[in-house]
Amino acid sequence: MGKKMVMVGMMLLLAFTSACSSTGNEENETAENNSTPGVVEEGPADPFGKYDQAITLTYGKEVDPTDKSLPAGDTPENNQYSRYVKDNLNIDTKVTWQAATGTNYEQKVNLAISSNDLPDALVVKDTQLRAMVKAGQLEDLTDAFNRYASPAMKSYMEKTNGVSAEAVTFDGKMYAIPSIQVHSDGVHQMWIRKDWLDKLGLEPPKTVEELENVAKAFVEQDPDGNGKNDTIGIAGQQNGGRLYANFLESTNNTYGLDPIFGAYKAYPGYWLKDDAGNPVYGSILPETKEALAKLRDMYANGLIDKELGIRKSASEPVVNGNAGIFFAPWWMGYGPLPDAIKNDPNANWQAYLLPLDDDGQFNAHMGAPSTVFVVVRKGYEHPEAVIKMLNLLIRDESKFDISVPVGHYPLRVPMSYMDESEYSAKALQEVLAGTKKPEDFTDPGYKLLAADIENVKKVKKEPYDNMDIQYWDPQADLGVWSRIYSLLVGSSSLQQDYNKVYSLLYSQTRTMESRWSNLKKLEDETFLKIIMGAAPLDTFDTFVSDWKKQGGDKITEEVKEYVK
Amino acid sequence: MRNRSFIKHYYIMLLPGFLWLLFISIIPMFGIAIAFQDFNPGQGIWKSTWIGLENFEYMFSLNDTKTIFFNTVNIAVMKIAGNLIVPLIFAIMLNELRLMVVKRWVQTIVYLPHFLSWVILSGILLDVFSYTGPVNGLLNILGIEPVLFFARADLFPFIVVGSDVWKEFGFNTIIYLAALTGISPSLYEAASIDGATRMRRIWHVTLPGLRTTIVLLAVLSLGNVLNAGFDQIFNLYNPLLYSTGDIIDTWVYREGLLNMQYGLATAVGLLKSVVSFVLIIVSYLLASKFANYRIF
Numbered sequence A: 001m002g003k004k005m006v007m008v009g010m011m012l013l014l015a016f017t018s019a020c021s022s023t024g025n026e027e028n029e030t031a032e033n034n035s036t037p038g039v040v041e042e043g044p045a046d047p048f049g050k051y052d053q054a055i056t057l058t059y060g061k062e063v064d065p066t067d068k069s070l071p072a073g074d075t076p077e078n079n080q081y082s083r084y085v086k087d088n089l090n091i092d093t094k095v096t097w098q099a100a101t102g103t104n105y106e107q108k109v110n111l112a113i114s115s116n117d118l119p120d121a122l123v124v125k126d127t128q129l130r131a132m133v134k135a136g137q138l139e140d141l142t143d144a145f146n147r148y149a150s151p152a153m154k155s156y157m158e159k160t161n162g163v164s165a166e167a168v169t170f171d172g173k174m175y176a177i178p179s180i181q182v183h184s185d186g187v188h189q190m191w192i193r194k195d196w197l198d199k200l201g202l203e204p205p206k207t208v209e210e211l212e213n214v215a216k217a218f219v220e221q222d223p224d225g226n227g228k229n230d231t232i233g234i235a236g237q238q239n240g241g242r243l244y245a246n247f248l249e250s251t252n253n254t255y256g257l258d259p260i261f262g263a264y265k266a267y268p269g270y271w272l273k274d275d276a277g278n279p280v281y282g283s284i285l286p287e288t289k290e291a292l293a294k295l296r297d298m299y300a301n302g303l304i305d306k307e308l309g310i311r312k313s314a315s316e317p318v319v320n321g322n323a324g325i326f327f328a329p330w331w332m333g334y335g336p337l338p339d340a341i342k343n344d345p346n347a348n349w350q351a352y353l354l355p356l357d358d359d360g361q362f363n364a365h366m367g368a369p370s371t372v373f374v375v376v377r378k379g380y381e382h383p384e385a386v387i388k389m390l391n392l393l394i395r396d397e398s399k400f401d402i403s404v405p406v407g408h409y410p411l412r413v414p415m416s417y418m419d420e421s422e423y424s425a426k427a428l429q430e431v432l433a434g435t436k437k438p439e440d441f442t443d444p445g446y447k448l449l450a451a452d453i454e455n456v457k458k459v460k461k462e463p464y465d466n467m468d469i470q471y472w473d474p475q476a477d478l479g480v481w482s483r484i485y486s487l488l489v490g491s492s493s494l495q496q497d498y499n500k501v502y503s504l505l506y507s508q509t510r511t512m513e514s515r516w517s518n519l520k521k522l523e524d525e526t527f528l529k530i531i532m533g534a535a536p537l538d539t540f541d542t543f544v545s546d547w548k549k550q551g552g553d554k555i556t557e558e559v560k561e562y563v564k
Numbered sequence B: 001m002r003n004r005s006f007i008k009h010y011y012i013m014l015l016p017g018f019l020w021l022l023f024i025s026i027i028p029m030f031g032i033a034i035a036f037q038d039f040n041p042g043q044g045i046w047k048s049t050w051i052g053l054e055n056f057e058y059m060f061s062l063n064d065t066k067t068i069f070f071n072t073v074n075i076a077v078m079k080i081a082g083n084l085i086v087p088l089i090f091a092i093m094l095n096e097l098r099l100m101v102v103k104r105w106v107q108t109i110v111y112l113p114h115f116l117s118w119v120i121l122s123g124i125l126l127d128v129f130s131y132t133g134p135v136n137g138l139l140n141i142l143g144i145e146p147v148l149f150f151a152r153a154d155l156f157p158f159i160v161v162g163s164d165v166w167k168e169f170g171f172n173t174i175i176y177l178a179a180l181t182g183i184s185p186s187l188y189e190a191a192s193i194d195g196a197t198r199m200r201r202i203w204h205v206t207l208p209g210l211r212t213t214i215v216l217l218a219v220l221s222l223g224n225v226l227n228a229g230f231d232q233i234f235n236l237y238n239p240l241l242y243s244t245g246d247i248i249d250t251w252v253y254r255e256g257l258l259n260m261q262y263g264l265a266t267a268v269g270l271l272k273s274v275v276s277f278v279l280i281i282v283s284y285l286l287a288s289k290f291a292n293y294r295i296f
Helices: A003-021 A027-037 A080-089 A104-116 A126-134 A140-146 A153-156 A165-167 A196-202 A210-222 A257-264 A286-298 A315-319 A330-334 A336-341 A384-397 A419-435 A449-459 A478-495 A512-533 A538-562 B002-036 B054-061 B063-096 B100-115 B118-128 B134-141 B156-181 B184-193 B198-225 B230-236 B239-245 B248-258 B262-290
Strands: A055-063 A091-100 A119-127 A189-193 A232-234 A271-273 A279-281 A323-328 A349-352 A363-365 A372-376 A499-501
Touching: A027 A372, A055 A104, A055 A119, A080 A091, A091 A104, A091 A384, A104 A126, A104 B248, A119 A126, A126 A372, A140 A384, A153 A384, A165 B239, A189 A196, A189 A210, A189 B248, A196 A210, A196 B184, A210 A257, A210 A286, A210 A323, A232 A271, A232 B156, A257 A286, A257 A323, A257 A363, A271 A499, A279 A538, A286 A512, A315 A336, A315 B248, A323 A538, A330 A336, A330 A349, A330 A363, A336 A478, A349 A478, A372 A384, A419 A449, A419 A478, A478 B002, A512 A538, A512 B239, A512 B248, B002 B054, B002 B262, B054 B184, B054 B262, B063 B156, B063 B198, B063 B239, B063 B262, B100 B156, B118 B156, B118 B230, B156 B198, B156 B230, B156 B239, B198 B262, B230 B248, B230 B262, B248 B262
Parallel strands: A055 A091, A232 A323, A363 A499
Antiparallel strands: A119 A372, A189 A323, A189 A349, A271 A279
């Protein structure tokens, strides 16, 4: 008993330190010795060149545990995509470890960074990239990029006006290949059950007030007609999810309440300019308090999911047909909607840029063009391999059989023109309407468009201009339906005018490295408590002064320096 | 000669435990150095910059530190009390049962949750206490408004302690049952001849017979005061519950691993280790004094 206790005690006390204590000195030294490039070849090289002798590339892989698409015999390590890479480039990709999508994967990457036990390449996020650069763990990719990046990759990067290049450049050296995401990944729209609206004789809500009325009707008037009082007006984020996207995680915030903040011209989590032109943090502004007050009201009236922030899976009520409204980007056709229409083929989810603010405008906070990055371990002999793999992905993605999600492509990060989804949606509409022909779209940079045009009529039934779910045929090809529905329903609305708000900054300043996690925690905790009625609204004012005192003021100064 | 080889066997039996201790507990101790560094994983412990007590200064300036120390002690003390008292009462009740078959069954059933991990149990708990779960269903029948248990910071410590006691009391009961077998039946016979009722017998025979066991377990659990149960809380909590539910271990995990604040997290972990170390020493001294308990 006694000894067991000592051991258990020590084990627990030191559980953390053990994680960080594998020093990896030897490894690091050899890495440093190897890192001086022996021979630097000059001039451009073949971006798609196949290696004469097979090379090996190890990486850590993110896998979606709910994904059952791999055919029997295939694995996350060995599938159609890894074989494609092997056949075309002669690169053997090996998975060192895999982790579930999201937090699990991030933790695994953090662990790899802190123990200095890195695979040859990884996909990381901004804070991790910075930590790795600071720790000197990364290979300089400048030469490899200049010589091997395909023209398409380079043109995508140029289209971001240097923002994506800046995100990966430290002291003039390029330490990662940035993702280049469609900017619609940052625009969070209102997805709503149009069949419920029709049944109750309602219109899509244009203002927050109308949104309240619709949500109230959804909760009280039994829109699913099952005779039970079991419907949720507005679905919210799950435990560990975000109430709104922030400057560090500025895209793809599914189930957050972002557009409601936008309707109050509030942009919490973003760095904005105040009237005097100085940087100010959106979360501490009066507009945010106003939005919180409204959300608190709505929550108290039962219009927002009672289990906001507590649920294990936010998509559950959407999939089960219990929720009528949620907020998310354009790509919901990829998920959760396929599961939702499997359960209820009449679930007519449509997307709108709503609700509007007092001036009748839709306000969207926009994401950073690059939010994930491919990095290469210092000392890896073939840094250009990851660039070749991405070149290949960009060139051939449209040919792939996407019944197996392209996420299985080794080290895949999204890369495209930033307006790809709106552009593609418009093109599809024009082709369907017959005003343009497929041949009119020739820019190879819109890499999936040709395939989209070819496939669109497989899943879209006439009339082509009516997007209601009964005019679709998802059964014909669910993979194609996912994409086309996302484009025509999710991206079409983005063609209208809306107010785009950018953050002054999309990465961390120096003081943030040590103080931000505490401030962020303060913010998350306070806002959730205010909305859910666990703290009075005026806690907001205490939060603002605490935030400033505990490092916020200093950070604001740093942002000011940065923006100059 | 015979005696010496006998001892040798003991040492060999000690070896696996010793190796485990060495590799899992002693060697990682060097990681403590991180608490005094601006740790850079690329350079490792030897080359990272030493910054003295800066991490500790920041730690004490954080409001969080007070909260997590309070929460840890609060939850752990309640758990220790619950895990001492509930199994004691239960063991005495079981002991009074005449039907051996029933006794065995009950014992086995309450013992079962001990073998389930918190990952599984937390999923069950989250469902059971959810807004539409059975507990709220029951409250509804009684005419009480549904309660969002996992949004109520004031209730969270009780859920944590209650579920922990529920999970472990069957296991802890066994210790008391074992001690109960050590009480001579003649004492009970003598008591009943003297006309003692059942309650009297429990009071004057059973409880005194268990006294050393109770004291020993109570004193030894002192060393565990700062271990409030990472697995359990980590799987149950959310930001709404930080104010009463965030404990040292979960905080260190979040700051250290998720937010990459290695130095700060190690400093807090080290503080916990030091306090726990002192408590373990104290608990052994007390145990040897009051319960005549010695390791060697």
